[in-house]
Amino acid sequence: MTSPAPVTRAYRRLSVEERRTQLLAAALTLFAHRPPDEISLDDVAGAAGVSRPLVYRYFPGGKQQLYETALRSAADELELCFAEPTAGPPTERLARVLDRYLVFVDEHDAGFSALLRGGSVAETSRTTAIVDEVRRAAAEHVLVHLGVTRPGLRLRMMVRTWIAAVEAASLIWLDEGKQPPSDELRDWLVDHLIALLAATATTDEETASAVKDLLAREVPGGPVGRLARGVGPVVSGAEHLL
Structure with missing residues (x-):
């Protein structure tokens, strides 16, 4: 009797825009509930389930660039109100x-x-x-x-x-x-x-x-x-x- 073939999970690599959106969403969640001074890139990486170098790849300006981008996104959301x-x-x-x-x-x-x-x-x-x-x-x-x-x-x-x-x-x-x-x-x-x-x-x-x-x-x-x-x-x- 042959054993069933192992189930393989489909893996799809995120596009540049999808990955950037994912990182930004993780950052927004953190910045929404904690002051920016208390948040590190490691925190953002952990929340997104990725490595710190990957965060840098998409936001080479580091935490400052990520914060300003997140702030811009939050401001756009607020203006919709x-x-x-x-x-x-x-x-x-x-x-x-x-x-x-x-x-x-x-x-x-x-x-x-x-x-x-x-x-x-x-x-x-x-x-x-x-x-x-x-x-x-x-x-x-x-x-x-x-x-x-x-x-x-x-x-x-x-x-x-x-x-x-x-x-x-x-x-x-x-x-x-x-x-x-x-x-x-x-x-x-x-x-x-x-x-x-x-x-x-x-x-x-x-x-x-x-x-x-x-x-x-x-x-x-x-x-x-x-x-x-x-x-x-x-x-x-x-x-x-x-």
Whole structure:
């Protein structure tokens, strides 16, 4: 009786692009949960199941090149969070954008903190430029939803201030064990934007016009209506100041 022929596993050599994608995916997973200073090429090689020399073959610039490439990939992913159809109440659109953004922050955890806090040995002018590019893209998307194509200084400053506040709140949220729940944080950040718009509108005609247009597109059950109803009792004792 003859023994069955041994089963041979099909082996397919990865193409250059497939191997590069595999290494980048392994690096992204590591950078998502640990600061870049704590990750070595050996860690990346181990996560990908390959040798350290192979990592160097595809990323001859070493860890720095790999980190910058991974950061570029993460930035592209983050920018996708900002894409939202320009239909419906503006603040509800921005709430959906924030939902996707906070999912990204949650999934990238320590890597997100290291990226925005700076101070990493992996930080360079190139990595800083990538982060700034994401911030500019976020600002442009916010302005689109506000219906403004050529913003003046006050409105630009206000939007950039809000984006900085969103970043800071995200980092604090991570420090606080991701509390409050992300939906509460989202609502609070939308309220911040509405409040900043209202405050800026009192001294800037362009912002006042944008707020007027925004209010016309909002609905009673949306974020603006909810905030207006909540603010009423808080400021009810301010009649003597008017």
